[in-house]
Every structure is written in C-alpha cells, then in structure tokens.
Amino acid sequence: MTVTLLITDDHPIVRDGLRGIFTGDHGFEVLGEAANGAEAVQLAESLKPDVILMDLRMPGTDGVAAITELARLGNPARVLVLTTYDTDSDVLPAIEAGATGYLLKDAPREELFRAVRAAARGEAVLSPAVASRLMGQMRAPAKEPLSQREIEVLTLVARGSTNKDAAKKLFISEATVKTHLIHAYAKLGVKDRAAAVAVAFERGLLGS
Template identity: 45%
Template sequence: MTDRIRVLLVDDQELIRLGFRLVLEAESDIEVVGEAADGDEAVRAVAALAPDVVLMDIRMPRADGIAATRAIVRAHAATRVLVLTTFDLDEYAFGALDAGASGFLLKDAQRTELTAAIRSVHRGDAVLAPAVTRRVIERATRGGGTANPLPPDGANDPLGDLTERERDVFLAIAEGMTNTEIAQSLYLSESTVKTHVGRVLAKLGARDRVQAVIMAHRHGLVDPRPGRS
C-alpha cells in the first residue's frame, strides 16, 4: 500500500473545513493531518506536520492565504499549496501564483475536481481553474504585467537549448497535459517524464509549469483558441 497524501486544511470558516475534511477522508489515498484558521496558524502547522499538500483559503484574518503561501513555499519546498477561493478575480489568482502556489481552484469545484487537483499537485503538476488559465495567458500574451513574471528570453527562442524530446515535453506542458498524459502521449514512463520536465524548466529558467505555459503562449507555440490551453 502506498503512502497516503497528507493534507492540511486552511480556512477561517470551520464549516468549510469540515466539508473539505468529509470529502477528503472518503478517499483512500488522502489523509487530513490538520487544520488551521488563518495564515499564521497555517505556517506553524506546516512546520509541525510537514503535509504534502495545503488546501489554502485566500481571505482570512491576520496573515492571508497569499502571505501564508509565500512563507510556506520559501521554507518548505516539498509542500505544495493548492489555493481555493470563492473569488474569481485576477488579483487573487495572480497573487497566489506569484506566491508560489501550485494550483488555483474555485470553491465551487466539483468533488472529483478537488481530489484530482490534490493528486495532481502532489505529483508535481500545476492546476489552474480554466477561467484563470485563460486570463493568465491573455495577460501574458498582451505583454501586460503578470504577477508571475517570465524570465528573460535570451535569444527569443525558448526551444533553442532543448533536445528534441525536451521540446516535445515542453509543448505538451504548454497544452496543459499532466505528467501521466505526457507519458501516455510520448510512450515514456512517468519517472522519465518527470526528469524531462525538470530539465525543461531549468533550461527555460522557468520557476514552474505555469511560467512554462505562459512562455509557450507568448511565443505562439500553441493554439491560443479556447479549449486549447
């Protein structure tokens, strides 16, 4: 039996935490290891419990979810943060991504979407609500300010230093494919895909998959039409 994914719930509303707990504890591969009611509590709880994934609310008293996410990501690189909010607004989406969140979902996400998102960020994938993904890409391709700034493009060819296989992986990331989907598409093992993804991000100078997606769209490497991102 594989180890279960250890999750910390962070929300200032007790009933919401209870709802998440009931949903997640019904999953055989997920374990809720603790709860926190604000950002300060969340930072302390991560230090004490070392969860794999933090479900993080945005609007909370004292330290908010963005500040807590930034502190957690800086101090605990192995812990992934999945932000949930009722507010579908750019300032929260970009703020959370800039703070280092691995995912952003709205609280009206379906149960299956939530559990799938937890598993995805635990595997190292990035998760964005479709509406948020569209606006991240739109803002980046317009050249407007983004809270998740891109690294310099060097010779303006993001594929220049990539091997042929790494190019394939980069384009798959840009299409929003998970490691599992990339492995199936390219007939590789997931461990090999993870290695390629790490090398791609390092060569591009991208902090995470979100930056890689933005870079690909900015350079016109993928179809920007709805449903393609």
C-alpha cells in the same frame, strides 16, 4: 499512495466540508486544519503535509502571505489555493508567491481529487476559469510607456496638486492636464487618480 493534507480556511463549515470529502476517500488523509495563514505555516512545519489547501482571504495572515512564508522556510508542501475568487488581484499574487495550483471552491469533487493528486506530484493545477484569465493576461498587448509629460502630471498629482494647480505649474491648460491623465489611466490600466499614482509608484515611474 496516500496524499496527506492540511486544510486552511477561516470558515469552520468549509473546513468541516472539506474534511468530510477527503476523509471519505481512502487515497487521502487530513492531518490537520488551520483557521488562518499563520496557523497554516505553523502546522505545515510540524505536520509535514504533502498538500496544503489554502484559502486566500482570511483575517490576520492571509493566504498569499502564508504561501510566501512557506517558500521562505523552504517547506516542501505543495500549496493548492482553494477560493471563491478568480480576479487578477487574487490569482497572480498567489501564483507568484509559489502556489502549485489554483482552484475555485465550486469545483466538482472529482476535479478536486484530481487537482490534489496532481499538486502532490508537483504538477501545476489551474481551474479553467483561472487558466483562461492568465492566458488573457499573457496575450494582452504590452502597455505603452508613459510620456514624460504624463509622468510630470502624475508626479504633481501624487504631491496633492489639483488639475488646476498642475496646469499652472506646467504652463498648460486644465483640459490638457485632464487629457494627459486619461491617457495615463489607459496605459496603466486604472480608472482613477489614486490607482494611477499607486501603480506608477509601484512601477518606479515617480521615484521614491
């Protein structure tokens, strides 16, 4: 069975390289190329490829947005992310958006061929580095919930209060405010005030 492909990457040299790899093998047919996520969605609808090789970080519509839109449209193409990034902030959103697989660009040719064939069959494909990262996430102990006082401190920080202001408003020492913030950072898995506020909002801890 010939697997049909759509290659999506904002670098022409990468697209050329991938086209060359797959064109040289009789088991694959490259139907088209896209330079960003919006083009990928458009071409996927018209060309109906079996598998879309999708880069993640592209100008305009990125890979995750494109994967999300393809899922919304009910497009049957399997999306195999092919990227240089294996960080949690890249891997998890792509998998959650509906990517069938996630492979790094330094994968050997044979591994790439196997991954595309497996993706075409609807099988999940993860590079070893990505698989171990996801397993680590799943095995990580559940984060402790924030205490009421930690939420109060973060709420004030979110409203622009300094540690000194928060201490006055809560009738506690500035050192105690710092301690609450450090505990909140650890529980939220962040390193600074801005990230703590962003994550707390995302989890619905600070209201709207």
